[in-house]
Amino acid sequence: MINKTEITQEALSILPPIMTANNVDVFYGKKQAISNVSLDIPENQITALIGPSGCGKSTFLRCFNRMNDTINICRVNGEIKFSGQDIYDPKVDVVALRSRIGMVFQKANPFPKSIFENVAYGPRIHGLAETKDDLESIVIQSLKRAGLYDEVSDRLSEPGTSLSGGQQQRLCIARAIAVDPQVILMDEPCSALDPIATAIIEDLMETMKEKYTIVIVTHSMQQAARVSQQTAFFHLGELVESGDTQAIFTNPIQERTQNYISGRIG
Amino acid sequence: MPDYILSTSNRMAKRHAREKRFKWYGRMAIFISIAFLVFMFSAIIFRGASAFQQTKIALDINFSEAIIDPSSSRDPELLKRANYKPIVLQSLSNVIPGITERRDRNRVYKLLSAGAVFDLGEQVAEEPNILGKSKKVWLLASSEVDLFMKGKIDPNISEDLRRLKDRDIKWIKILQSEGRIKKKFNTTLFSSGDSREPEMAGILGAAIGSFFSLLVCFLIAFPLGILTAVYLEEYAKKNFLTDFIEVNINNLAAVPSIVFGLLGLSIFLNFFNLPRSTPLVGGIVLSLMTLPTIIIASRSILRSIPQSIRDAALGLGASKTQTTFHHVVPLAMPGMLTGTILGMARALGETAPLLMIGMVAFIVDIPKGITDVATSLPVQIFLWADSPEKGFVERTSAAIIVLLAFLILMNLCAVYLRKRLERRW
Numbered sequence: 001m002i003n004k005t006e007i008t009q010e011a012l013s014i015l016p017p018i019m020t021a022n023n024v025d026v027f028y029g030k031k032q033a034i035s036n037v038s039l040d041i042p043e044n045q046i047t048a049l050i051g052p053s054g055c056g057k058s059t060f061l062r063c064f065n066r067m068n069d070t071i072n073i074c075r076v077n078g079e080i081k082f083s084g085q086d087i088y089d090p091k092v093d094v095v096a097l098r099s100r101i102g103m104v105f106q107k108a109n110p111f112p113k114s115i116f117e118n119v120a121y122g123p124r125i126h127g128l129a130e131t132k133d134d135l136e137s138i139v140i141q142s143l144k145r146a147g148l149y150d151e152v153s154d155r156l157s158e159p160g161t162s163l164s165g166g167q168q169q170r171l172c173i174a175r176a177i178a179v180d181p182q183v184i185l186m187d188e189p190c191s192a193l194d195p196i197a198t199a200i201i202e203d204l205m206e207t208m209k210e211k212y213t214i215v216i217v218t219h220s221m222q223q224a225a226r227v228s229q230q231t232a233f234f235h236l237g238e239l240v241e242s243g244d245t246q247a248i249f250t251n252p253i254q255e256r257t258q259n260y261i262s263g264r265i266g
Numbered sequence: 267m268p269d270y271i272l273s274t275s276n277r278m279a280k281r282h283a284r285e286k287r288f289k290w291y292g293r294m295a296i297f298i299s300i301a302f303l304v305f306m307f308s309a310i311i312f313r314g315a316s317a318f319q320q321t322k323i324a325l326d327i328n329f330s331e332a333i334i335d336p337s338s339s340r341d342p343e344l345l346k347r348a349n350y351k352p353i354v355l356q357s358l359s360n361v362i363p364g365i366t367e368r369r370d371r372n373r374v375y376k377l378l379s380a381g382a383v384f385d386l387g388e389q390v391a392e393e394p395n396i397l398g399k400s401k402k403v404w405l406l407a408s409s410e411v412d413l414f415m416k417g418k419i420d421p422n423i424s425e426d427l428r429r430l431k432d433r434d435i436k437w438i439k440i441l442q443s444e445g446r447i448k449k450k451f452n453t454t455l456f457s458s459g460d461s462r463e464p465e466m467a468g469i470l471g472a473a474i475g476s477f478f479s480l481l482v483c484f485l486i487a488f489p490l491g492i493l494t495a496v497y498l499e500e501y502a503k504k505n506f507l508t509d510f511i512e513v514n515i516n517n518l519a520a521v522p523s524i525v526f527g528l529l530g531l532s533i534f535l536n537f538f539n540l541p542r543s544t545p546l547v548g549g550i551v552l553s554l555m556t557l558p559t560i561i562i563a564s565r566s567i568l569r570s571i572p573q574s575i576r577d578a579a580l581g582l583g584a585s586k587t588q589t590t591f592h593h594v595v596p597l598a599m600p601g602m603l604t605g606t607i608l609g610m611a612r613a614l615g616e617t618a619p620l621l622m623i624g625m626v627a628f629i630v631d632i633p634k635g636i637t638d639v640a641t642s643l644p645v646q647i648f649l650w651a652d653s654p655e656k657g658f659v660e661r662t663s664a665a666i667i668v669l670l671a672f673l674i675l676m677n678l679c680a681v682y683l684r685k686r687l688e689r690r691w
């Protein structure tokens with residue numbers, strides 16, 4: 001256990017971050033939702049964003065794959081780099097960007113199509129499979145990685161919406177994995193799930209991080225402590241404190257962080 | 267137990283009474299509207315049902331070649347226009363004794379429809395081999411005979427007050443006793459265009475005119491309406507211009523249909539010189555009328571598609587257009603189709619704008635394309651309702667029944683399509 005922590009500590013400091021945010025401000029119309037946030041996302045690690053409701057976690061997360069572009073009144077200032085490339089550069093194609101940075105939403109949102117089609121849609125629009133067999137193997141592999149294959153292997157043609165809540169969320173994870181992204185953003189993926197389904201997804205993230213970088217927004221501090229290596233605490237649109245998860249939870253520097261993790265800001 | 271939680275307490279009793287009263291108001295309202303509907307339908311069916319039958323008279327016709335085709339040309343046009351009256355008269359006098367005088371002969375001939383000889387001509391032109399042979403043929407009876415057979419003429423009222431005289435009735439009785447006069451299914455009603463004679467009039471021309479108009483209307487309004495709705499809902503930025511367009515679409519939906527007719531008259535007929543009285547222009551005008559309905563219905567359906575579906579697709583790296591046409595539009599399609607069909611159903615029943623562009627003419631021929639002059643079902647109903655002949659009364663109701671049947675059919679189509687597309691998620 002101690003060994004492992006040492007390795008992650010080392011990794012955090014040595015590996016160059018896959019994504020960096022520099023002085024990011026986000027406005028909804030005139031209202032500022034995020035002010036001057038800078039954060040590095042280390043590769044193949046899980047970064048947890050925590051903070052009270054309305055503090056801007058989702059807003060900040062959505063900057064990483066430019067999902068905020070879909071909101072008319074939303075404006076993003078500052079610099080966010082992915083593998084050294086500024087993603088808000090006009091030359092960047094947001095469609096290509098989102099195929100590298102996938103997203104899983106708070107409420108499972110499978111397409112009202114078959115399980116197979118749900119997973120196959122991404123590879124299909126990005127032309128990742130040359131033949132039908134390729135596509136099938138991508139779908140099966142993605143479902144396996146999302147730990148869902150055993151449960152649905154005999155009913156791939158049934159609608160994705162017929163699955164249970166936890167299965168739907170894993171279907172959404174499989175769908176995100178299928179386009180082979182480097183980063184997966186997760187916005188409270190377990191908030192609508194029971195503890196067992198949550199545990200399954202947490203285990204899943206543990207294995208997923210070998211291949212992907214994960215940024216997760218969560219309301220559950222236990223979850224952040226369990227799954228993440230880095231934690232960032234937001235309050236009122238500001239990044240109060242970020243760093244190694246264990247350090248944040250055992251020994252926070254800021255008083256506000258201290259108050260939040262001990263339950264005094266909610 | 268405190269008494270205010272008992273249903274017998276004064277306050278609760280009052281509340282219950284009020285609840286009951288409102289329930290009864292609701293039931294009354296439903297009952298009254300259903301009663302009106304039942305009344306309307308039964309009145310129409312009661313009046314129209316008899317129009318689905320038509321009296322015919324059977325005669326043994328001797329297709330004498332010497333009279334029909336003296337030159338032996340076998341030219342179908344000549345055969346059609348040949349003089350069948352003497353042949354028919356001969357057959358009639360074989361059945362009905364004692365008609366020797368010219369006046370009597372003309373009178374007895376009037377038992378048949380003026381269209382009877384045309385039918386004979388058509389029949390001979392179709393199979394010229396019949397020439398020289400004799401055959402029993404069922405011929406259209408005149409409208410007066412038809413009405414009498416259906417019990418719509420009272421033989422007991424004074425002879426001066428009816429066009430069917432006692433003598434005619436005597437002849438009908440003779441035909442009846444020989445089994446030569448019968449009510450048969452009225453095929454004419456479904457196979458002919460309009461006519462001045464009720465017994466020869468049919469709704470096929472009007473129905474096809476309506477069909478062509480609706481076809482044009484659909485081909486224009488459906489794609490335009492849906493693309494407009496998709497653009498406004500999914501692509502357009504909310505600004506002054508889109509607000510302005512939105513207000514105007516809503517206004518257009520409220521414009522009385524006759525105004526669209528005037529527009530069609532001045533723009534499509536007078537300015538673009540499109541052919542008058544045709545389903546082409548009728549369809550364009552109807553499409554203008556249904557367009558706002560389709561746009562408004564489609565937009566509200568699009569708005570009801572959850573944002574999470576769009577997020578899911580966008581998050582996977584689908585472009586805006588892929589998101590819209592792979593996910594949003596297919597999900598909205600059943601609703602958009604339903605809106606379209608309901609709009610078209612309204613267009614099918616529309617009369618006023620068609621009057622303005624001249625689709626109100628008396629047209630016997632059945633239109634063969636969208637540029638042939640035509641009328642439409644509701645206009646045909648209007649025309650027949652306006653005719654003085656008594657035989658048109660039941661036909662008007664019959665045409666209304668047919669129109670209602672089409673409307674019900676379209677609505678069933680809408681329901682079926684919605685069910686089918688929904689099942690495919």
Ligand SMILES: Nc1ncnc2c1ncn2[C@@H]1O[C@H](COP(=O)(O)OP(=O)(O)OP(=O)(O)O)[C@@H](O)[C@H]1O
Nearest residue numbers: 028033051052053054055056057058059060071073
């Ligand atoms: N589409 C939007 N339009 C306008 N304001 C928004 C929009 N989305 C979020 N906001 C505002 O931005 C601020 C941050 O919202 P955000 O959703 O990022 O909070 P959050 O930390 O994710 O909260 P929660 O934990 O409840 O999900 C809030 O004050 C919210 O009102």
Ligand SMILES: [Mg+2]
Nearest residue numbers: 057058059187
């Ligand atoms: Mg949120």
